Amino acid sequence: MKNFKKITIIVLTLGLIFSLLQAQSRDYKVEELNIKNFHLVDFIGWNNNMKVLAYYHSKDVKVFGDGWSTIGMEQHRESLAPMLEQYKDYKIGQHSPNVARGVWTGVVGVNYPDRNKMATIAKWKDGLITEEYLFLVQLTNDKALKINPSENAIINFSNPKDEILANTLDIQPGWSCIMEIVDGKRTAIFIRNENGSETERLVFQ
Structure with missing residues (x-):
């Protein structure tokens, strides 16, 4: 298991370095920087x-x-300490989907070894996170499909259609990220559309 974790981290690191070297989109430098940093x-x-x-x-x-x-990095660090201790054997091994537009990013992280998922929505300024929203519980598919995103969402942004971002940073066109209040809880909704039809949905609270 230890060797598997080491190999996984090495592969991900090499892939990240490749992305850092290759991504050259002139139109979406902010999105490129923010996803790299995340x-x-x-x-x-x-x-x-x-x-x-x-x-x-x-x-x-x-x-x-x-x-x-929490407010401030010190409080954030303190709040993470119990979680890091409880899940010390877990590692984030994948980000998919990645949604980025302007100052906002929305990412679904996959934790290994059990492959459970969580979501993070972040607001960025000058390459740093200034606001961060964490969603640790993924809703079942049945519950997710019952949610109808409103037109007055707190945040609603979609990936640009950009080949370089798609091929170097996995910012795939068709994905959108929405944050709104559902049944009294802040909720993150990731939706993929192809040819005008929804093909995939992930929802977290």
């Missing part, structure tokens, strides 16, 4: 080095979870 936050910071995680958060970052919030 990959570093999780794959290196969360998995191995809290200093790296802290580096990509602003000093006065605001972080929101289910019924709790």
Whole structure:
């Protein structure tokens, strides 16, 4: 298991380095930078080095979870400590989907070894996270399909149709990210559309 984790981290790191070297989209530099940095936050910071995680958060970052919030990186670090201890054998091994537009990113992270998923929506400024919303519980498909996204969502953004972003950073066209209140809970909704029809939906609270 240890060797598997090491191999997984090495492969992901090499893939990330390749993306950093190859992505050259002139029209979406902000989206490119923010997704790159979020990959570093999780794959290196969360998995191995809290200093790296802290580096990509602003000093006065605001972080929101289910019924709790923190202000400032120090409070955020303290709030993460019990979670990191409880799940110390878990590593984030994949981000999919990745949604980025302007100052916002929405990412679904896959934790190994059991492949459970969580979601993060973040607002960025100058390459740093200034607001972060964490969603640790994925709703069942039946519950997810019963939710009708409103026109007055807190946040609603979609990936640009850009070949370079798709091929180098896996920011695939057709994916959108919505944050709104559902049944009194802040909720993250990821929807994929192809040719005008919804083909996939992931919902987290």
